[in-house]
Amino acid sequence: MASFEDKHRFALNFAPHLGIVPGGEGLFARCAGPDVIDQINFSGDNGFVAIEDNFFSSRPVSVQKQIGRALASNKMQMGCQLGVRALDRPTFGLDPPQIQDYLKSEIRYAIAAAERVEGRLLTIIPGRECPNLSRQQQIQNVARNLKELAPMAEAAGVTLVVEAISRKRWQDILVADVKEAYAICQAVDSPEVGLLFDVYQCQCESGDIISNMEFCWDQIRCMQIADNPGRMEPGTGEINFFNVFAYLKQRNWSGLVEMEHGLSRPGAQAGHDLIKSYQALSDSVSGLSQKDPWDQCKKHQSG
Numbered sequence: 001m002a003s004f005e006d007k008h009r010f011a012l013n014f015a016p017h018l019g020i021v022p023g024g025e026g027l028f029a030r031c032a033g034p035d036v037i038d039q040i041n042f043s044g045d046n047g048f049v050a051i052e053d054n055f056f057s058s059r060p061v062s063v064q065k066q067i068g069r070a071l072a073s074n075k076m077q078m079g080c081q082l083g084v085r086a087l088d089r090p091t092f093g094l095d096p097p098q099i100q101d102y103l104k105s106e107i108r109y110a111i112a113a114a115e116r117v118e119g120r121l122l123t124i125i126p127g128r129e130c131p132n133l134s135r136q137q138q139i140q141n142v143a144r145n146l147k148e149l150a151p152m153a154e155a156a157g158v159t160l161v162v163e164a165i166s167r168k169r170w171q172d173i174l175v176a177d178v179k180e181a182y183a184i185c186q187a188v189d190s191p192e193v194g195l196l197f198d199v200y201q202c203q204c205e206s207g208d209i210i211s212n213m214e215f216c217w218d219q220i221r222c223m224q225i226a227d228n229p230g231r232m233e234p235g236t237g238e239i240n241f242f243n244v245f246a247y248l249k250q251r252n253w254s255g256l257v258e259m260e261h262g263l264s265r266p267g268a269q270a271g272h273d274l275i276k277s278y279q280a281l282s283d284s285v286s287g288l289s290q291k292d293p294w295d296q297c298k299k300h301q302s303g
Contacts, residue, residue, distance in 0.1 A: 010048075011249055012245060012257045013049045013254070014282075015051055017079075018039060018040075018052070020054055020260050026039045027261075027262075030263070030266075030271050040067065040070040048076070050078065050079045051076060051078060052259075053079070053080075056078070056117070056119070057085070057109055068116050077120075078117040080224075081123065082110065083123055087127070088128065090138075092146070093139070094145075096144050103145055107152050115156070120157065121158070121159055124146070124161060124163065124196075126175045127174055139174075142184050146160065153193065158192065159221050160193045161194055162196060164180065164181040166205035168204045169204065177205055181195055182195055194220065194222075195216055195219040196220075197212075197222070197224070198224040199225045200228050210244065210247050223253070225244070225260065226260050226261030230264065245281055245285045249285045
């Protein structure tokens, strides 16, 4: 597996995507073309260390292997892919005897795909609410189901990363608040079950991004970013990404920061401009030392 230290362009380990919705285009498709291998090569040439591909396990095995070779040749890693692909129905909130066979089948399938690219992160979205069970029972079931799956993850060397999705996006989602996802991870108490902290989802649901990162820090295994509103690139909405990146830098964050957003403008130039904007943000935090993570944020807010 490639080391992040092999690439030094950015202050954080930014990772573009190959599509965040079924059939969606990759972040750099307009620059590199529709072929995912060309997009990986383009990303590697521009200093990115990893690729996110939510629906990677649904790609043909031959394409998965091609992606693995492209990542290896570019000294890049695979980021998050979905561990359970059913997102439109109750899953983890159901009683374990009712759903465990399906969940284990999905995790086995995702692990097999991940092994072809040395992937280590499987996204877990706990599904939609079940009208026949109390909310308390459903949240307890999420932890129980994850405890059943944790030994599979531990044996395979992958991490199940639990993501909260804002109800402003999916009104019937079961786990919407990042602190609730954090509590679930604590209850499971496995080294291979942790939190996927999505800055965009957090801002949509509750705000207080940096306070929530601080609260959840010991469980965070991966970061994802997009601006709000719109789920587009940093600078198109209300989120102060200097403060977010400064906090991560001063906490010595060494995991991925996945660029889970679209582009607000059409054409290839939008992708090239995106790289420049990430470089500028990276440069603005690259010299920050490991002091109180709030210091530079407060200075920036008051300046």
